[in-house]
Amino acid sequence: MSTAEATGTRTAAPPKGKVSDRKKAERKLAWMLCAPAVIVMLLVTGYPIAYAFYLSLQKFDLRFPDDKEFVGLANYGDVLSSSTWWSDVITTLIITVASVALELVLGMAIALVMHRAIFGRGPVRAAILIPYGIVTVVAAFAWKFAFDPTSGFVFGLPLISDTWQPLNTKGGSLLVIILAEVWKTTPFMALLLLAGLALVPDELHEAAKVDGASTIQRFFRITLPLMRPAILVALLFRTLDAFRIFDTPFIIQPGGALGTETVSILGYNILINRVNLGLGSAVSILIFICVILIATLFVKGLGTSTAQQRGEV
Amino acid sequence: MKRRSERSSRAIRVVSGALIVLASALAAGCGVGGDEGGSGARAINWYVFNEPGGAFDKAVADCNKEAGGKYKINYVKLPTDANQQRELIVRRLAAEDDSIDLVGMDVIWTAELAEAGWILPWEGERRQVAEEGKLEGPLKTVEYNGKIWAIPFTSNTQLLWYRKDRVDPPPDDFTWDEMIDQASESGKAIEVQAAQYEGLTVWINSLIAGAGGQIVDQNGEVKVDASAERAAEIEKKLATSAAAPPGMSTNREDQARLGFESDRSDYQLNYTFIYPSAEAIKGFQDKIGWARYPRTDKGEESRPPLGGINIGVSAYAKAPDLAFDAAECLASDEHQAIAAELGGLPPTTEAVYEDEKVQKAFPFSDLLRESIDAAAPRPVTPAYSDISLAIQKSFHPPEGIDPNGLEDTLRDRIDKAGQGEIF
Numbered sequence: 001m002s003t004a005e006a007t008g009t010r011t012a013a014p015p016k017g018k019v020s021d022r023k024k025a026e027r028k029l030a031w032m033l034c035a036p037a038v039i040v041m042l043l044v045t046g047y048p049i050a051y052a053f054y055l056s057l058q059k060f061d062l063r064f065p066d067d068k069e070f071v072g073l074a075n076y077g078d079v080l081s082s083s084t085w086w087s088d089v090i091t092t093l094i095i096t097v098a099s100v101a102l103e104l105v106l107g108m109a110i111a112l113v114m115h116r117a118i119f120g121r122g123p124v125r126a127a128i129l130i131p132y133g134i135v136t137v138v139a140a141f142a143w144k145f146a147f148d149p150t151s152g153f154v155f156g157l158p159l160i161s162d163t164w165q166p167l168n169t170k171g172g173s174l175l176v177i178i179l180a181e182v183w184k185t186t187p188f189m190a191l192l193l194l195a196g197l198a199l200v201p202d203e204l205h206e207a208a209k210v211d212g213a214s215t216i217q218r219f220f221r222i223t224l225p226l227m228r229p230a231i232l233v234a235l236l237f238r239t240l241d242a243f244r245i246f247d248t249p250f251i252i253q254p255g256g257a258l259g260t261e262t263v264s265i266l267g268y269n270i271l272i273n274r275v276n277l278g279l280g281s282a283v284s285i286l287i288f289i290c291v292i293l294i295a296t297l298f299v300k301g302l303g304t305s306t307a308q309q310r311g312e313v
Numbered sequence: 314m315k316r317r318s319e320r321s322s323r324a325i326r327v328v329s330g331a332l333i334v335l336a337s338a339l340a341a342g343c344g345v346g347g348d349e350g351g352s353g354a355r356a357i358n359w360y361v362f363n364e365p366g367g368a369f370d371k372a373v374a375d376c377n378k379e380a381g382g383k384y385k386i387n388y389v390k391l392p393t394d395a396n397q398q399r400e401l402i403v404r405r406l407a408a409e410d411d412s413i414d415l416v417g418m419d420v421i422w423t424a425e426l427a428e429a430g431w432i433l434p435w436e437g438e439r440r441q442v443a444e445e446g447k448l449e450g451p452l453k454t455v456e457y458n459g460k461i462w463a464i465p466f467t468s469n470t471q472l473l474w475y476r477k478d479r480v481d482p483p484p485d486d487f488t489w490d491e492m493i494d495q496a497s498e499s500g501k502a503i504e505v506q507a508a509q510y511e512g513l514t515v516w517i518n519s520l521i522a523g524a525g526g527q528i529v530d531q532n533g534e535v536k537v538d539a540s541a542e543r544a545a546e547i548e549k550k551l552a553t554s555a556a557a558p559p560g561m562s563t564n565r566e567d568q569a570r571l572g573f574e575s576d577r578s579d580y581q582l583n584y585t586f587i588y589p590s591a592e593a594i595k596g597f598q599d600k601i602g603w604a605r606y607p608r609t610d611k612g613e614e615s616r617p618p619l620g621g622i623n624i625g626v627s628a629y630a631k632a633p634d635l636a637f638d639a640a641e642c643l644a645s646d647e648h649q650a651i652a653a654e655l656g657g658l659p660p661t662t663e664a665v666y667e668d669e670k671v672q673k674a675f676p677f678s679d680l681l682r683e684s685i686d687a688a689a690p691r692p693v694t695p696a697y698s699d700i701s702l703a704i705q706k707s708f709h710p711p712e713g714i715d716p717n718g719l720e721d722t723l724r725d726r727i728d729k730a731g732q733g734e735i736f
Contacts, residue, residue: 059733062403063429063695064429078734079735082735084735149560150571150572167563168561168562254510255510257509257710258709272400272404273400273702274699274733275404276733279733
């Protein structure tokens with residue numbers, strides 16, 4: 001958090017006038033200090049992405065290495081013209097939008113509680129963070145067992161019908177997947193939002209109070225606008241994560257049964273199960289493009305909002 | 314303000330510290346322990362599923378003793394899930410991993426591993442040893458392109474298990490329709506495996522073969538016909554009847570066994586492991602009756618499923634000759650009998666069924682042998698796993714499928730699967 005603050009102050013005060021020799025030397029040093037990281041990043045992310053793209057242009061099945069040939073963009077055409085890809089994209093979007101929206105609302109509430117907690121703040125925060133510390137696969141199993149028709153405790157609860165079998169239907173399975181995802185990652189959202197809350201100066205609240213603003217007005221008119229960058233960062237992280245969701249549906253409905261297949265599971269099935277490297281890489285690259293699109297949308301929103309904020313303050 | 318942020322950053326430090334400890338503990342736990350097998354010229358690493366009864370341990374110990382230092386077999390356990398077993402083996406063999414010498418191959422892997430050139434054929438005298446005295450069904454599962462690619466070790470098939478205390482013994486020509494009607498009337502379930510996984514392919518393949526049909530023939534040609542719709546009709550009829558077990562569309566072998574043991578069902582289609590495991594419930598084993606797999610059509614013999622494990626030699630084995638010797642020893646008649654006794658795994662050699670130990674382990678050994686003889690093997694094609702995925706997608710969820718037009722959907726998906734396209 002301290003590094004974020006430091007860069008914040010630096011960008012807020014850009015150098016004015018001509019660049020001194022010392023600044024130049026500092027810049028050069030900065031590049032040299034960054035170089036190892038940049039090289040490592042190129043090696044561990046640039047190379048695999050380029051290689052995946054190269055593979056995606058070929059017909060290449062590990063089991064039939066002799067049939068390997070260059071097919072151009074045929075794999076992309078195959079994926080984009082299939083109904084499987086599009087239905088998986090829709091399933092993934094449903095899970096992403098529903099879980100991120102729920103997480104934002106719950107995360108905000110929890111962040112406010114953590115921010116304002118008067119006693120036992122440490123234990124409260126630790127307790128809230130526990131779900132995030134649990135391995136996703138373990139959490140997914142817990143939710144699966146909870147809704148299992150033979151062993152699930154959920155059906156013993158009041159207001160829930162014994163004959164309801166959520167894991168036997170598409171809607172029910174998606175619901176359980178979303179619940180598991182929300183339960184697991186809301187603390188992460190809350191943590192990011194808490195950092196945003198800490199940025200809202202108390203003086204503004206006090207001034208608004210003097211002016212007679214109600215609590216709700218202060219939340220929507222002061223807290224939310226000032227937190228906008230933090231909210232956008234939190235949404236960006238979570239949306240990217242949620243779009244690539246794999247573990248939870250993989251455990252709750254193995255094999256993407258009942259139409260719960262997400263794009264990552266489709267990629268896994270083709271790459272790992274069918275060992276079809278060409279087609280599978282095409283799917284991976286398409287997922288990558290989707291992720292870039294989402295990131296660009298958010299970063300654009302984020303960029304304008306921080307610029308606005310800087311102008312206002 | 315300042316105090317608060319100090320406290321919050323301390324909280325974050327504490328929590329993240331705890332997370333790091335947790336993560337590193339898990340990472341350490343994930344590391345493959347002593348299971349990785351040995352190295353050295355004489356070490357033979359046998360990758361096979363974990364047999365909890367101790368039969369494979371015994372076979373390995375016996376063979377190592379017999380070899381007198383010529384080779385030393387290490388028993389490396391694969392994950393329990395059949396899909397994960399295949400993924401691990403395929404991934405490693407594709408990378409030409411020479412730490413695998415022997416592969417405990419599921420009967421459906423033969424064509425795939427052989428076509429890719431990952432396993433060695435059994436030729437000349439080796440072939441004779443592999444074939445000698447074996448039942449026809451298991452022998453067919455090691456054959457591809459006129460060659461033998463593994464030695465049959467254990468076999469498996471499903472029987473119709475029923476509650477002797479509640480229903481009459483089914484007649485010889487008992488059909489799925491009759492069974493579903495009868496169970497619906499009494500309000501008791503029929504346990505099957507209908508989750509979207511390999512077990513569903515097993516069921517559908519037997520239903521289709523029982524109607525005289527076939528999915529893919531010996532030459533890899535797609536042979537989907539009206540029998541696919543007949544299979545779908547039966548599947549849907551059960552799923553929408555009163556005899557559908559709870560959670561049918563997610564049930565696998567073990568849920569079926571538990572359901573049967575929980576008293577909710579009169580019938581169960583499952584492998585032989587359910588019989589020894591029923592011992593855990595006092596007096597329950599005596600209530601279990603067994604019969605041949607039900608028929609799809611009244612006039613046509615039933616075609617039970619065929620499972621089991623063959624032992625193949627990896628093309629990247631460091632000492633193939635020693636590996637062949639080790640495989641022959643592991644799959645010997647004696648070790649097949651031990652696998653039956655300790656692991657409840659049916660033998661592949663005909664003569665072993667006469668063994669006293671086997672007779673004791675399987676009071677139904679005659680029916681078992683008859684079923685294995687009549688069993689319908691699953692498609693023998695290098696694209697098997699793709700085709701199986703296509704079948705699973707087409708026949709799931711059981712209550713939601715439309716038998717009309719399923720023939721075309723299935724053919725279309727299998728064509729695409731065979732050509733390496735998305736489906």
